[in-house]
Amino acid sequence: MRTEIRFSGLGGQGIILSGILSGKAAALFGNKHATMTQSFGPEARGSACSAQLVVSDEKIFYPYVTRPSILVAMSQEAYQKFSPDLAENGILIIDEDLVTVNDTNGQISPLAIPATRFAEGLGNRILANLVMLGFFSAATEAISPDSFKKAIPGSVPERFLDLNMQAFGRGHSYGTESAAERTRQIRLKA
Amino acid sequence: MKADAKGVLTGAHYLDGDHACAEGALAAGCRFFAGYPITPSTEVAERIASRFPLVGGLFVQMEDELASMAAILGASWAGKKSMTVTSGPGFSLMMENIGLGAMTETPCVIVNVQRGGPSTGLPTLPGQQDMMQARWGSHGDYEIIAVVPNSPQECFDLTIEAFNLSEKYRVPVMVMMDECVGHMTERVDIPAASELEVYNRKLYDGPKDQYLPYKVENGNGQVPLMANAGDGYRFHITGLTHDERGYPAMNAEVQQQCVSRLMDKITGNAADICRYEEHRLKGAEVVVVTYGISSRVTMRAIELAQAKGLSVGMFRLITAWPFPEKRIKELAEKVKSLVMVELNMGQMVHELERCVAGRAKVFLSPHAGGWVHDPDDILKLIQEAAK
Numbered sequence: 001m002r003t004e005i006r007f008s009g010l011g012g013q014g015i016i017l018s019g020i021l022s023g024k025a026a027a028l029f030g031n032k033h034a035t036m037t038q039s040f041g042p043e044a045r046g047s048a049c050s051a052q053l054v055v056s057d058e059k060i061f062y063p064y065v066t067r068p069s070i071l072v073a074m075s076q077e078a079y080q081k082f083s084p085d086l087a088e089n090g091i092l093i094i095d096e097d098l099v100t101v102n103d104t105n106g107q108i109s110p111l112a113i114p115a116t117r118f119a120e121g122l123g124n125r126i127l128a129n130l131v132m133l134g135f136f137s138a139a140t141e142a143i144s145p146d147s148f149k150k151a152i153p154g155s156v157p158e159r160f161l162d163l164n165m166q167a168f169g170r171g172h173s174y175g176t177e178s179a180a181e182r183t184r185q186i187r188l189k190a
Numbered sequence: 191m192k193a194d195a196k197g198v199l200t201g202a203h204y205l206d207g208d209h210a211c212a213e214g215a216l217a218a219g220c221r222f223f224a225g226y227p228i229t230p231s232t233e234v235a236e237r238i239a240s241r242f243p244l245v246g247g248l249f250v251q252m253e254d255e256l257a258s259m260a261a262i263l264g265a266s267w268a269g270k271k272s273m274t275v276t277s278g279p280g281f282s283l284m285m286e287n288i289g290l291g292a293m294t295e296t297p298c299v300i301v302n303v304q305r306g307g308p309s310t311g312l313p314t315l316p317g318q319q320d321m322m323q324a325r326w327g328s329h330g331d332y333e334i335i336a337v338v339p340n341s342p343q344e345c346f347d348l349t350i351e352a353f354n355l356s357e358k359y360r361v362p363v364m365v366m367m368d369e370c371v372g373h374m375t376e377r378v379d380i381p382a383a384s385e386l387e388v389y390n391r392k393l394y395d396g397p398k399d400q401y402l403p404y405k406v407e408n409g410n411g412q413v414p415l416m417a418n419a420g421d422g423y424r425f426h427i428t429g430l431t432h433d434e435r436g437y438p439a440m441n442a443e444v445q446q447q448c449v450s451r452l453m454d455k456i457t458g459n460a461a462d463i464c465r466y467e468e469h470r471l472k473g474a475e476v477v478v479v480t481y482g483i484s485s486r487v488t489m490r491a492i493e494l495a496q497a498k499g500l501s502v503g504m505f506r507l508i509t510a511w512p513f514p515e516k517r518i519k520e521l522a523e524k525v526k527s528l529v530m531v532e533l534n535m536g537q538m539v540h541e542l543e544r545c546v547a548g549r550a551k552v553f554l555s556p557h558a559g560g561w562v563h564d565p566d567d568i569l570k571l572i573q574e575a576a577k
Contacts, residue, residue: 020375024204027377036204036375061489062565063374151204 001057003142004065008050008082009074009095014129018072019051021133021155025147026055032143035063048077055142070140072132073099074115091140095132111139111175118170127167130156134171145172191390193217193350195383197245202379207372208233210342211301211365212241213380214349215273219388220299221247222272224261226254226280229313230369231303234275255280259287262298267427269418271353275301278320279310281327288362289328290429292452295360295404295414297391299352302364303372304533306559316369317559318482318533322540324364325511331449333456335463336364336511338481342376348508354389355463359455360413366510368533370483370562391416398422404448405434412455456512465508466517470496474503476575477521479542480531481507483562488531491568500576510538518545527551527575531568533559551575 007018019036026034038051052065071086072093073079079099086092094101096112113135119127130152137145148168156164197216205213212234215223223238235251242249248265252258255276262272276284281302291298306312307319320327324336335355337348349365356363394401394415403425404414417423430438431445456463469492471477476495480488485506495502505521505528507514522528527550530539539554546552553575557563 020204023375027204028202034204034376037370038373038375060376061486063370063483063486064562 002060003055003070004068004087005053005055005070005072005142006050006065006068006082006085007053007072007074008048008078009072010078011047011049013049013074014126015049015074016051017155018129018133019053021148021151022136022143023053023055024155025151026053026143029147029150030143032057033060035060037063037065048075048081050078050082070136070142072136074128074132076100093132093136093139095128111135113171113174115171118174119167122163122167122170124163127163130164130167131171134168134173135175136171137168138172138175191388193383193386193388194219198383198386199380200382202377204375205342205346205378206233206375207339207342207345207367208303209237210345210378211275211339211349211367211372212237213378214346215299215353216241216245216247217346217380217383217386217388218271218350218353219390220271220273220353221245222250222262222265222270223247223274224250224252224258224265224272225274225276226252226258228277228280230305230372231275231277231280231301231367233372234301234303238273238275255283256287259284259291259300263287263291263294263296266296266298267419269420271297271299271357273299273301273353275303277303277305277313278307278317281320281323285323285327288334289330289332291362292328292332292334293330293429294427295452296362297353297356297360297416298362299349299356300362300364301349302366304366304368312560314369315560316483316533316562318366318368318484319537319559321366321510321532321534321537324366331453333453334362334364334511335359335456335509336366337465338366338507338510339371340482340485340506341371342374342378344508345371346378346380350386350388351465354387357389357391358413359411359459359463360391360416361456364511366482368482393417393421394423398424401425402434403427403436404432406451411459412451460512460515463509463512464514464517466514467506467508469504469506471503471505471521473501475501475526476529476572477503477505477525477527478529478531478568478572479505479507479518479538481510481538482533484531484533487562487565488568490565491531491563491572494565494569495572498573500572502572502576507538513538513541513545515545518542519547519549522546522549525550527553529553529555529568529571529575531555531563533557533562
């Protein structure tokens with residue numbers, strides 16, 4: 001089965017690293033094929049930026065994401081830009097403090113986490129992407145948390161490894177415990 | 191012989207094509223790099239710059255691409271496997287010295303991560319528009335070798351292959367990547383050094399006063415033996431037409447011998463050099479010929495076409511130059527039509543048409559670059575070609 005995933009946000013939020021870590025987790029530790037492509041150029045350095053990941057049980061030829069079934073949005077601009085492409089019945093995951101969902105037809109019911117706030121609670125907002133990955137892993141089951149835990153070492157600075165693992169764990173436990181409840185709390189604007 | 195373990199990062203990695211290319215160079219034994227950074231090839235240079243100090247390599251950031259190309263030729267004559275990396279605009283600047291490399295028969299590897307052109311064109315977006323320049327970009331008659339990877343794994347594998355071919359045939363070898371493949375991240379498996387075959391140039395070890403740098407020994411496939419500068423052999427290298435001694439001999443007879451051999455050593459060994467991949471060609475009425483990122487986009491179109499019951503297969507160029515002429519001629523006898531899919535307005539299609547020579551119809555799916563083909567457009571052309 002082919003799963004298309006898009007991670008999006010602002011340049012500097014660690015969006016590309018989210019794509020790399022997810023692809024690495026799937027391809028090296030999850031027994032899957034995974035191809036990651038990324039926005040490149042000025043947009044990766046400050047404005048709406050995204051990383052695309054195709055995960056499949058079979059060899060991947062066409063490497064691009066056209067109709068993602070999972071969209072992770074960590075900024076309003078990214079949400080506005082990328083949510084129209086989300087597949088029907090796709091999963092939208094947002095940082096609830098940074099993204100207001102204004103879906104008019106009520107089709108999209110996002111899974112939400114205050115990832116950046118949690119990261120600040122851990123001492124640094126730069127960890128928000130790892131919090132989000134933990135949540136993503138719990139909420140979608142596209143890539144297992146065990147695979148992520150093997151993928152993170154070597155891909156983040158050694159001296160911040162523990163902090164990154166904590167951030168991942170924070171997002172993951174929040175996801176498993178309360179994703180459903182959180183979802184209900186999102187007020188969809190009519 | 192086997193690779194030097196020092197340069198081989200054995201294990202499973204998640205790498206983009208640029209980084210995988212750099213690891214391929216290290217594994218092949220490349221220990222000299224000269225280059226000038228240019229998108230979308232810069233990551234190759236960055237990784238080499240960070241890894242070379244660990245393996246005893248020398249990285250030089252040059253003032254420009256002319257000098258980069260000249261430096262890798264010099265380093266090669268000093269006995270080092272050498273490489274440079276660039277994209278279209280830099281590739282243009284390298285052309286004169288690529289000709290010098292062909293004429294002096296200097297092993298070296300030139301990586302071109304292709305972006306959209308002409309001129310500075312599209313720095314961050316893909317193209318496959320330098321394919322003819324790779325073959326014909328320098329003046330005069332010569333042959334080169336060019337390989338075209340379509341995945342990060344192949345960026346690793348084919349960079350090693352490029353070094354092996356350059357050492358074996360004493361010719362500049364080009365690794366014609368594209369922005370898509372260069373910036374795409376996938377699993378790359380790097381084997382143990384003991385499982386990696388590397389070819390090192392054959393060196394002359396005869397009497398010091400009898401060395402003829404351009405004399406071809408029997409049984410060495412038109413390729414003369416090399417002597418590295420500093421090993422005690424006295425010899426002359428020039429871009430001028432030269433005799434076996436390496437000294438200028440500017441007359442029609444020597445020119446005929448010199449140029450013929452430069453070409454024959456590649457065309458005469460095409461069977462050894464050429465690599466390609468065939469997908470569902472048995473009984474196919476339509477064959478799509480493609481390479482690099484376009485081959486991966488084509489695969490989606492082929493799946494769509496097969497779902498519609500069309501008899502279509504794919505022939506992927508792994509070696510673009512020399513062109514797999516013999517195999518294309520065989521295919522042209524069997525199929526109704528061939529379709530070329532490439533990220534340019536029609537380059538390798540000319541070579542395809544030359545080889546097909548009217549035996550079958552030839553179609554082109556052109557694209558000016560900046561993005562890949564829409565698989566639906568390829569599908570439509572396959573349907574037309576199947577009529």
